[in-house]
Structure formats: structure tokens, C-alpha cells
Amino acid sequence: xxxxxxxxxxxxxxxxxxxxxxxxxxxxxxxxxxxxxxxxxxxxxxxxxxxxxxxxxxxxxxxxxxxxxxxxxxxxxxxxxxxxxxxxxxxxxxxxxxxxxxxxxxxxxxxxxxxxxxxxxxxxxxxxxxxxxxxxxxxxxxxxxxxxxxxxxxx
Amino acid sequence: xxxxxxxxxxxxxxxxxxxxxxxxxxxxxxxxxxxxxxxxxxxxxxxxxxxxxxxxxxxxxxxxxxxxxxxxxxxxxxxxxxxxxxxxxxxxxxxxxxxxxxxxxxxxxxxxxxxxxxxxxxxxxxxxxxxxxxxxxxxxxxxxxxxxxxxxxxx
DNA sequence: ATAATAATAGTCAACATTAGTCAAAAAGTT
DNA sequence: AACTTTTTGACTAATGTTGACTATTATTAT
Numbered sequence: 214x215x216x217x218x219x220x221x222x223x224x225x226x227x228x229x230x231x232x233x234x235x236x237x238x239x240x241x242x243x244x245x246x247x248x249x250x251x252x253x254x255x256x257x258x259x260x261x262x263x264x265x266x267x268x269x270x271x272x273x274x275x276x277x278x279x280x281x282x283x284x285x286x287x288x289x290x291x292x293x294x295x296x297x298x299x300x301x302x303x304x305x306x307x308x309x310x311x312x313x314x315x316x317x318x319x320x321x322x323x324x325x326x327x328x329x330x331x332x333x334x335x336x337x338x339x340x341x342x343x344x345x346x347x348x349x350x351x352x353x354x355x356x357x358x359x360x361x362x363x364x365x366x367x368x
Numbered sequence: 369x370x371x372x373x374x375x376x377x378x379x380x381x382x383x384x385x386x387x388x389x390x391x392x393x394x395x396x397x398x399x400x401x402x403x404x405x406x407x408x409x410x411x412x413x414x415x416x417x418x419x420x421x422x423x424x425x426x427x428x429x430x431x432x433x434x435x436x437x438x439x440x441x442x443x444x445x446x447x448x449x450x451x452x453x454x455x456x457x458x459x460x461x462x463x464x465x466x467x468x469x470x471x472x473x474x475x476x477x478x479x480x481x482x483x484x485x486x487x488x489x490x491x492x493x494x495x496x497x498x499x500x501x502x503x504x505x506x507x508x509x510x511x512x513x514x515x516x517x518x519x520x521x522x523x
Numbered sequence: 524a525t526a527a528t529a530a531t532a533g534t535c536a537a538c539a540t541t542a543g544t545c546a547a548a549a550a551g552t553t
Numbered sequence: 554a555a556c557t558t559t560t561t562g563a564c565t566a567a568t569g570t571t572g573a574c575t576a577t578t579a580t581t582a583t
Contacts (some may be wrong), residue, residue, distance in 0.1 A: 218433030276578025279531040335490045340514040357497040431568025434541040
């Protein structure tokens with residue numbers, strides 16, 4: 214059991230709701246109050262845990278009756294989402310971000326647990342081990358794109 | 369063993385917990401305080417006594433609510449075959465040689481077709497795409513060794 | 524209509540809270 | 554003495570928390 218910090222707890226809370234609902238709409242200030250934190254903490258949670266890499270699409274509106282809507286999307290079946298993913302990777306990607314992508318591919322059953330683990334082993338920071346972080350992120354991007362292409366055209 | 373130095377004592381302490389728990393999650397500073405040593409001593413203990421060779425996998429997270437998680441894993445029956453292969457790879461390997469290794473692992477049913485293909489996609493020449501062939505072969509070696517290490521245990 | 528005001532959410536940078544690295548010093552072994 | 558292992562701490566890196574300030578949208582007043 215992890216999750217000693219508020220961000221993890223909020224993440225868990227939102228994902229539990231998303232487990233049945235596929236999509237939720239929240240009021241930022243209400244959630245903040247519920248977990249006794251500042252409103253911008255909700256943005257932090259969303260930006261780090263509900264990105265497209267994680268398989269989520271977020272839309273929001275300000276002003277009276279404003280909201281934040283979080284929707285779970287399927288990575289393979291949606292071509293647009295796949296394109297977004299490619300855009301995110303571009304020509305460099307951190308391990309953390311790559312991890313999120315692999316995890317969502319596993320959650321969407323595109324990858325088995327073992328396949329996901331092998332890919333993660335390949336793109337781990339210690340594995341690539343370049344002095345220059347930019348080189349590391351560039352190599353990781355090439356590997357990931359190569360693998361995504363394999364997944365895309367193989368079946 | 370001979371519980372002479374602090375490292376041995378900490379090792380013993382952690383392993384005693386791991387005897388019933390299969391996995392533990394610690395706070396580095398708490399353990400350090402418990403044994404009256406500096407936090408980085410915990411890293412030393414982990415790096416020298418909880419390696420994959422010993423059958424342990426370690427994961428950690430920094431920041432608020434950070435932790436170090438140590439899990440005991442089951443080494444598969446041909447874990448030592450992986451060790452032999454890693455000896456052969458050493459610190460550099462061509463794609464052709466790597467291909468043979470992956471192929472033999474497939475033939476021995478260690479890898480499925482899809483797993484083998486994903487690995488090959490990752491270590492392909494066009495994927496790695498380095499000017500310098502020596503760099504390419506070194507990176508390929510690191511990736512392959514990391515993957516072989518991962519194959520040593522299940523789950 | 525238009526302007527002012529209220530009610531939202533977003534951004535960003537400072538600060539806080541962890542863990543990791545590395546190399547020098549100390550201790551132990553041969 | 555030479556070599557290996559352990560101990561220590563200064564510095565670094567990653568992640569999380571907070572709040573002041575900004576941007577956008579809806580509502581109300583003129």
C-alpha cells in the first residue's frame with residue numbers, strides 16, 4: 214500500500230469513481246475542500262496522473278457552473294488518441310512519461326503484464342544510462358515509437 | 369550470519385520482515401533513525417544485499433510520501449541460463465548476435481513470438497540509430513541485459 | 524447591449540519532503 | 554602494507570504542497 218501523500222489519495226478517489234462511470238465531472242473547489250487542500254493541488258493531480266499518456270482526456274470550463282471533466286479513453290481503438298500519444302512522445306520522452314504509456318497499454322489489454330515489464334526494462338533510466346539526459350530521452354523515444362509501430366501494424 | 373556491522377544488522381532486520389511479508393515498504397529516514405545511521409547507509413545495504421542476483425527487486429519514490437519498496441521474487445528455473453547469456457553479451461553486442469539469442473529464447477519457449485518481436489523492435493539498428501557502431505552495440509547490450517535480468521523472475 | 528462583478532479554473536514559482544549519488548574517511552581483512 | 558568493505562555527509566534529483574496572481578465564463582446592473 215502506497216499513497217501516504219494527498220495526491221495519491223485524490224488519484225485513487227477519482228479512479229475509483231471512474232471505474233464505474235467512464236467519465237466524471239468534478240468541481241475543483243469541492244474536491245479540494247473534501248481533501249482539505251488548495252484547489253491547485255487538483256490541477257497537480259490531473260497533470261501528473263490523468264494525462265493522455267495515462268489514457269485520460271480532461272476538459273474543463275471556468276466561470277459560474279464551471280467543472281473539470283475526466284474521461285477514460287481506449288488507446289488502440291481511438292485513432293485520434295493514438296496520434297495524441299505520438300505527438301506527446303515526439304522525439305524525446307522521460308521514463309516517467311513512458312511508464313504511463315506502457316501502463317495504459319497494459320490496462321487496455323494491448324500488452325500483457327510480461328510484455329509491459331520487458332519493455333519497461335528496455336527503456337529504464339539505468340538501462341539506457343547516458344550521461345546526457347537529452348540523448349537518453351531521444352533513444353527512449355525511438356524505442357517506444359518502434360514498439361508502438363510494431364503493435365499498431367502487427368495485429 | 370555475523371551481525372557485526374550495521375549493514376549486516378539492517379539486512380537481517382529487513383529480511384526477517386520479508387520472511388512473512390514477501391514485500392515491504394520502508395521510509396529511508398525512519399530505518400536510518402532506527403539504526404542510528406545516515407540515510408544513505410540504507411542505499412548501501414540495498415545495493416549490496418538486495419540485488420536481483422539475490423532475488424530482490426527494489427522500487428522507490430521520492431518526494432512527500434516517498435518510500436523504498438523491496439520485494440522478494442521467485443527466480444525461475446533457468447535463471448542461471450540468463451546469467452550465462454549475459455556473460456556472453458558482456459558490454460556490447462551486434463544485432464545479428466542479439467537476434468540469435470532472442471530466437472533461441474523463443475525456441476526454448478522463454479519468449480512468445482510477440483515478446484520476441486517487441487524486443488527485436490527495441491534493439492533494431494534503425495531504432496537505436498547511432499552514428500557510432502560501438503555506441504549502438506553498447507546500448508543494445510545494456511538493453512538486452514536488462515531484459516534478461518527481468519526474465520529471471522516471474523510476475 | 525454593454526459594463527461591471529462574481530464565480531469558476533489555470534499557471535507558475537517558491538518551498539517542503541523525500542530518496543539517490545559519489546567520493547572521502549574509517550574500519551576490517553589478508 | 555595493500556586491499557576490500559563499510560560508514561559518513563555534502564550535494565543532487567525527483568516529487569509533492571502551497572498560494573499569489575492570471576484567465577475565462579456566467580450573471581447582474583445600467
